[in-house]
Amino acid sequence: MSLERKFFLGFIRIHILYHASKKEIYGVEMMDELKIHGYEVGPGTIYPILHSLEEDGFLTIREENVNGKIRKYYSITPNGIEILEKARLRIKELIDELMD
Numbered sequence: 001m002s003l004e005r006k007f008f009l010g011f012i013r014i015h016i017l018y019h020a021s022k023k024e025i026y027g028v029e030m031m032d033e034l035k036i037h038g039y040e041v042g043p044g045t046i047y048p049i050l051h052s053l054e055e056d057g058f059l060t061i062r063e064e065n066v067n068g069k070i071r072k073y074y075s076i077t078p079n080g081i082e083i084l085e086k087a088r089l090r091i092k093e094l095i096d097e098l099m100d
């Protein structure tokens with residue numbers, strides 16, 4: 001993982017949780033979304049992040065057969081919503097400090 005990607009890992013995790021709070025997400029879709037935000041994230045990065053968010057109880061997985069391939073859909077859990085709300089407050093605090 002590049003130093004820059006490693007540095008911004010927390011931002012990437014917050015993006016993922018935010019989008020999962022709006023609707024179910026899946027890996028490829030999230031990689032495209034993150035690209036829009038300027039993060040070049042490949043499968044070797046996104047899937048371990050999704051997996052660890054699931055392991056930590058912030059996301060749940062649902063599997064669906066899409067044209068013969070199993071696709072994993074992720075949605076946010078109550079713990080995920082809680083941590084996202086905490087992140088929101090801290091980001092606001094950080095912005096106030098950085099942008100004044």
Ligand SMILES: [Zn+2]
Nearest residue numbers: 015019033037
């Ligand atoms: Zn986004």
